[in-house]
Amino acid sequence: MNHNILLAEYKDALATQRWEVVAPLIHEDGCFIFNEGTYFKKAAIEGAVRATFDLIENEYYAIKVSFGPMSTTTAPPAHIALSGLD
8 A cells, every 4th residue: 555545544534533443554563643642552552542532523634744855765754743623
């Protein structure tokens, strides 16, 4: 799956505000960085995402993605920022 497809699926999954829909897109060794902390591994990410869903119930959001410098040997790091829109 390329990053464009993954990002589109992730955006749609987040819009459901249901962990069960988001979970298949999260790697077991993933890392999420939120304003309130950094979460390593899928179980910790699940807790943070569920808590966030509780906080933003019925809100809309925007996704801003930026990619780091290109490399010939590794994929560029992606930075994804979610912003609630009232």
